[in-house]
Amino acid sequence: MSGHDSKYFSTTKKGEIPELKEELNSQYKDKRKDAVKKVIAAMTVGKDVSSLFTDVVNCMQTENLELKKLVYLYLINYAKSQPDLAILAVNTFVKDSQDPNPLIRALAVRTMGCIRVDKITEYLCDPLQRCLKDDDPYVRKTAAICVAKLYDINAELVEDRGFLESLKDLISDNNPMVVANAVAALAEIQDNSNSPIFEITSHTLSKLLTALNECTEWGQVFILDALSRYKAADAREAENIVERVTPRLQHANCAVVLSAVKMILQQMELITSTDVVRNLCKKMAPPLVTLLSAEPEIQYVALRNINLIVQRRPTILAHEIKVFFCKYNDPIYVKMEKLEIMIKLASDRNIDQVLLEFKEYATEVDVDFVRKAVRAIGRCAIKLERAAERCISVLLELIKIKVNYVVQEAIIVIKDIFRRYPNTYESIIATLCESLDTLDEPEAKASMIWIIGEYAERIDNADELLESFLESFPEEPAQVQLQLLTATVKLFLKKPTEGPQQMIQVVLNNATVETDNPDLRDRAYIYWRLLSTDPEAAKDVVLAEKPVITDDSNQLDPSLLDELLANIATLSSVYHKPPEAFVTRVKTTAQKTEDDDYPEGGSETGYSESSAHAADGGVSPTSSSNVPYSAARQPAPAPPSPAAPVPDLLGDLIGLDNNAIVPVDQPATPSGPPLPVVLPASTGQGLQISAQLTQQDGQIYYSLSFENNSQIPLDGFMIQFNKNTFGLAAAGPLQVPQVQPGTSARTLLPMVMFQNLSQGPPSSLLQVAVKNSQQPVWYFNDKASLHVFFTEDGKMERGNFLETWRSLPDSNEVSKDFPDIVVKAEATLDRLPASKMFFIAKRKHANQDVFYFSAKLPRGIPFLIELTTVIGTLGVKCAIKTPSPELAPLFFESLETLLKV
Amino acid sequence: MPVAASAIYFLNLRGDVLINRLYRDDVGGNMVDAFRVHIMQTKELGTCPVRQIGGCSFFYMRISNVYIVIVVSSNANVACAFKFVVEAVALFKSYFGGAFDEDAIRNNFVLIYELLDEIMDFGYPQNLSPEILKLYITQEGVRSPFSSKPTDKPVPNATLQVTGAVGWRREGLVYKKNEVFLDIVESVNLLMSSKGSVLRCDVTGKILMKCFLSGMPDLKLGLNDKIGLEKESQLKSRPTKSGKTIELDDVTFHQCVNLTRFNSEKTVSFVPPDGEFELMKYRITEGVNLPFRVLPTIKELGRTRMEVNVKVKSVFGAKMFALGVVIKIPVPKQTAKTSFQVTSGRAKYNASIDCLVWKIRKFPGQTEPTMSAEVELISTMAEKKSWTRPPIQMEFQVPMFTASGLRVRFLKVWEKSGYNTVEWVRYITKAGSYEIRC
Incomplete structure (x- = not known):
């Protein structure tokens, strides 16, 4: 039989494919089986064996389960590249789905669901319908997952054929594994849909909690994850739920434990009895600690989650700080996370022990870890006032070791300690001065x-x-x-x-x-x-007195923390980012409903649309869509005088005497997608500014968001732009109302071009100054991406394109390679027209695809673009021809951001 | 979403794909190239096991000379994914007969494909119990322990067992002699300061069980833990017998143990899988009996000489003995010459790990052998940085000793046919991470 499969990888000298073809058509069963194995081996090492499709499919009709599985595996891999031939397999699939052997029935449905070819999908419905009602639970559990597969390919079909109802029936199945898979499938479908498909009622809840006792470990995870979305009606219900979930904390599977913890934490929010809460905290501690004796990778996941949990419920692990002490052989990523948690758990009670540990770590080998340990001492000093002195004496001891990076890190944290406790510890300055020369x-x-x-x-x-x-x-x-x-x-x-x-x-x-x-x-x-x-x-x-800094070790925003805690055990909890921040897959249905919520025009508020899908009116009361410049200028006073000498700029900002700076009195827009942060709150004394240039209906806007994290309300916002390549300047007043602490305001500032031109080489740099009545002037740099300026009329006819290309001299052609950009599918390129880069033509050159686009800048500067790439692999080459080749670097910069999305 | 994976790859150390399986359509077939370029070929390898590149996230683990990489593009359940990998590797090992490495994968690729198809569907983990899978997986491993079973005839009711409430045991097992073997294996983790005070100390123990029992037996296990005993005396309304009881910080159980019942009655009752499995794990931090005390004195005599004296004291019963004791004492890189004096065992200098290694094959209780060594160093100008003194590490095994004091009080077996069982219990304590700073 098998065992030494590596023999299938060996090849013969003469043509491999013809030889395999011959063997696949052999009359001997064993020879055919060996041949299929060889094909699979070739597939594994990445050889293209798709040309054998027909021959392999011919082997499909067999009683031998082993051979059948191999052929199915081959089909999953190649059906997509040979959709027309894949149809050959349909008959066998349909027949297999009625086989007396349940293993074969399930195998057929499972495999069909993996083949994402439209024609096959059509034939999948009938067998799937049968299998959902099959007598055998193994077939039903496979069919349940298959519904989720089908939904991913064709959601409408699933709804039309009533598969969702069948799936819901399976929740009441008498077999726990079927229930678990049905729950997983429904939860996934619900995630990708906006209509209520899988709503958990208290009835389903109790049924699922009962099933929990009987299903496999993975099934428990599916059910717990689905139930964690359930909102209990009151404290009593929450307590009941928690009582039935807590036994899961004793499970050997870490995923079950974390999902149970997630669910308990969710319900705890509702529980009012302090006794119950305290008791639950006590119960959760040991299982969380136990996770730290698992494999290092699982420890890492656990530590990232514990980091979140202790921010919400510090009492859970308050007495367990010792388990977070680093072992010498812990991988570095585990050590770093443990350190972070140690800081969070440090208290007046355990600080002496913790400091001894940190001091020990500061003498270890790994530089990053040592630095973090030194920094940890500083953070403890800032956090625990009574321990600050002890922390400082440890830092001084470390400085005396005279290891260069330790000294430097210590000085950085001591500066923070001085900020936190002014006029307290200055006696140590002399010691610090001794190490002055070593700082680099x-x-x-x-x-x-x-x-x-x-x-x-x-x-x-x-x-x-x-x-x-x-x-x-x-x-x-x-x-x-x-x-x-x-x-x-x-x-x-x-x-x-x-x-x-x-x-x-x-x-x-x-x-x-x-x-x-x-x-x-x-x-x-x-x-x-x-x-x-x-x-x-x-x-x-x-020499003004500085605001006292605080400890940043509990840095997550409460609403973000809520969201992350609801995502315990998932990627989101590991990255400490909400899922939207890294999941790129867009829900198409979701977009639709959002639009419904904000009726077209949104005229009452005048600003309700976000830049992402606001193509028409309402963006600004002053701009109606087709006459951007004139309209935008109306409310704006004279643009800033061009070529103002630098000292005047200073005068402008301090003296507030320039027309370009316009006081603010009108309220402006909320809502919209997040903008890139240009001035972080840490530099802006609590004021955070996010901004981005956008274009809507030919008008360029500077979309700005002000977030006030300081303690005082901020008002009187003004803005000015330094001279820049595109001559961008504000066309209207900056309309920001008073921003109360803890709130934010958003606005769209209409912009004009060619007003404020700078000399010198073109650059995307946009220097901006913003001031308000309470704070100093803030300066920040933003980037003006070229594609923002492309105009609507940039589309060229093919002939016109060729002609222009030829008419420009070769010296106007510039090209650049982007070795680490990958164009995943042509869909990426389909997005370019949205940025006013218009598709002209496509051709094949050798194995590469060449695409042509055109675009136009205001004042009629055309860009002719040629992109060469192999779809799906790294590396894109871009060549452009334009009358203004000096803008090429800006163009490439802009293209890179577009393609990287 | 409890999805654990969109694709799984097995790579060798050079980054070649040994085998892979795509479960979902949302990650491209070539995403593994990104992993190779951005993680394997950079210093990033080993800095973090969860990484995002482009729109995809990668979770990876190294097991012997193989990287197992999971790729997802959604907000997947990472805990589930890593646990799945761990369990899948255990499953492969049980098929290959031990080793899991590049060669084993190449030699069993058809089997792995078949298993991957069965244990995960559309990114959702399914049944991973070897016991059940062997009923209908057609391939055999190189040294499959189940090779005597007829494999090309699927067991008629296999599917019911896969999905059944007792998804880990098949029916109709018959043994001539009904036996149960219990192994209580404890690892002691210790971190001791140079002054001899215990900074951190805990025991992680596991109870391994090997069952050769006929039919569908119900088992009940009794330990000398405090909560269990209290509950028991409460139920039977009689006082606890005197004797040592211990407090378990935390216990986790194999999926066969009825957790709800444990929660309410504090009894460990279960229908065991056939063959070998890990019944439970526990952790103890209070009242740990350390089997060894290490007393090091290390003196640096000038820049070129060091004197190392280490005394190791065994503090378990005089009739017992430890096996395979190894004590590793780190010395600076520029060690040139060493000379030793030991009262027991053998010591030598191992330059590849920069340690003095002292081995004692059989180490009786209540003794305290010593080692003294003189170390000569080459004085180099380059070594400006002072030596960081990593901790002393120790390995050992002590049979018939539990650092926690845990004892099995009873193991009851009920089966409707009423056969007699023979029970065997063994105890062993090993060193986990046993570190002494110096």
Whole structure:
């Protein structure tokens, strides 16, 4: 018999395929079976054996189950590439689905469901209908899953043929495995549909909870996962459910345990009795700890989930911190996660033990782990006020070991500790200064410089220390330059003597004239102006008391945490991201209903549409679709004066005297898809700005979202754009209402082009300044992708395209390779027209596909595009021809983002 | 969604696909190339077992010289996926007769295809019990333990058993002699500071069972654990017998154990699968009897010499003995010469793991052998960084000893034919991660 299957991989010299063909048609059964095995072996190593399709299918009609299974396997792999021939197999499938042997009946239905060929799908319905009512539970459980398969191929067919009803009947089946598979299938169908298909009533709930006791471990997971969506009516029902689920915590299968934990946590939200909650917490701890003795990969999944669980219910594992101590041989990913949980569980009670551990880890070999351990000590200091002193003494001990990266990491965290506990631990500054010369990482350097500047009055030789950094000012990274600038100003304000005065001149000169970094330049100019006009005001601004920072170790947003807890054990809980953030598959039906919820036009609010599917009116009260420029200009005052010298820009922002900055009084839009964050809350003192350029009906908008995470309401928002390649400038007022703490506001700002042109090489960089009445001016960089500007009339006729291509000189052709982009299917390319890149033609060249597109920029600059790729493999080559070849790099940048989606 | 996989790949260390199965249409056939390029050929390998590349997520595990990679594009149940891989490998092993590696996969590819078709459908794990699968899987493994069974005739009621309430045992088993073997295997995990205080200590134990029983027997297991005993005395309203009771922190059971009954009555009752299986696992942190104490003194004498003295004390009964004791004491990389003195066993320097390895084949209880070594180091300029002193690690096995003190009190077997059974119980304690910082 079998056993040494590797012999099937050996090949003979002469043509392999003809030889196999001959063997497949042999009259001897054993020879045919061997031949099919050889075919499968060839398929496994990636050889194309699809040409043998007919011959293999001929072997299908056999009594031999082994041979039949092999042929079916072959069919699953190749039916899609040979849809016309696959139809040959249908008869046998249908016949097999009525075989007296239940194994063969189930096999036939299972395999048919895996063959995604329309013609076969048609024939699948009748056998499936029969099998759903089969006497044998093995056939029924297979048929249940098959309904989910069919739904994935053709949802309508499933609904029309009443398979959903049959599936629902199976929930009451007397066989637990059938029930479990039916639940899995229904849950999946429900996930992909918006109409209520699988609603769990209290009746189904109790039936399924009973089935839980009898089905296989995997069946328990299916049922628990489906039931975790159930919302109990009141606390009593929740308690009843929990009581019936808790025994699952003792299961050996980690997936069962995690699904049970998920369900218990969901129900606990409803339970009001503190005793019951406390008792449940006590019951959940041991099983969670036990997960940590599983395989490291499972430990990792468990740890990511525990991280979430302790954020919601810290008491569960409060006494178990020891189990998270790292073992020397734990894989690095397990160690990192354990460390994170140790920080979360650290308390005044266990901090001494925890610090001993962290100190131990800080002497280990793996650099990343050591750094994280040092950082953990700092985070504990910030979190636990009473332990801060002990944490600092451990950090000082570590600095004394003089291992370079330990020292640098320690300085970074000590800076945070100073921020958290001002005027408490400055006595250690002297020790820190000793390691000044060893610092070579930007973050550590910046932190040290910040410390020197902040405490300049207490450090006798602060000027000397800063001076030593100043020599290399031009070579330092931006982060360090910014800190140096601020620290020097602080020093000067605190010790306005001759030395610092000279230093400040050097620094300001360096930071304004010698640099091309706008952030640095702008900050230097502001200081300059402040110092020269009103030194007292400068003191108020620069030496102002800083808001106290808090511990960030419980960083997840409560609503996000809710969502993640509902997804325990899934990918979402491992990534700590909601499913939408990484699942790309779009639910088509879902989109439809959303549209229904927001009726067309949405005129009452005027802004109800999001940019994703708002093609018509209502985006802005001022723009009606076809006359973008004129309409957009109406409410806008004069555009900013072009070519304003840089110091004026400074004046504009501080003095608020420029027309381009328009005060805000009108309320604006909520809702819409998330925009990329351009100014994170950490830099914006709690203000987070997300923004993106979009085009709607030929009008370009800057879609902005302001999220206020600070403690005070923010209002009086204004915006200005630096000169840029496209001359983009605001065409209207920035309409943002007062943003209350914890809320956000969204707006669409109409834009005009060619107003604010910059010289020099084209760049997609868009520098933006935003200010409000409460905070300093925020600067951020955004990217203006070229495709946003493409116009509606960019489509060319074939002839026109060819002519233009020929008429342009070869020097106007630029090409670029994208080695790591893969065009998965032509569907990817179908999306390009949505970005105003229009399909012209396609041709085959060798094994590659070549696609042609055209697009047009405003002012009639055409782009002719040629894409060469092999569908489904890595690597795309793009060549473009255009009268403005200098824009090519921008084009490629933009194309890359489009194709990567 | 409880979907566990859209596709599963078995790759060798070079990244060649040994075998694969696509269960769903939502991931392309060539996604494994992305895995090869972005994970296998980079330093990322081993940094995280769950990774996202493009629209797909990859979960991977390495088992001997094979990578098992699961690809999904939906919000799959990761716990389910990893557990599935672990169980599937156990299943393959039971077919191959032990080893699971590249060669075994190549030699059994038809069997693996058939199993993969059976144990997962459309990404949903199905029945993975070897006991049941062997009833209707047509292929045989290289050294299948079931080779005596006729395989080309499917068992008539196989399908009922696959899906039945007792999905792990088939009916109609007959043994001449009815026997049950119980193995209580404990691993002691210890982390001790250099000053001899215990930082973390726990025991993870498992009860392995080998059943050769006829018919459909009902079994009930009694242990000397506190909760079980209390419950029992409560039910029978008589006081607990004196004697040592232990407190189990947590127990998990094989799917054959009735969990609802355990929850209400605290008794472990079950219908066992045929042959070998893991009945339960438990964990204990309180009152652990450490079998060994290690007392190291390591002195660095200048830059080129070290003195290592290690005393190991066995603290179990004098009549018992430990087997295969190995103590690994790390030394710096630049070790040049070593000399040893031991009162028992043998010691030598193993340069490939930078350790002094001291082996004692048979180690009686209540003794305390010592080893002293002199280590000479090459002084190099390059080694600026101080030596980080990894922990001392220890391996051992102590038969007839449980670190937790767990004992089997009874194992009752009921079968309607009323046969007698012979029960065998063995205990053994092994080192898990037994680390002493120095």
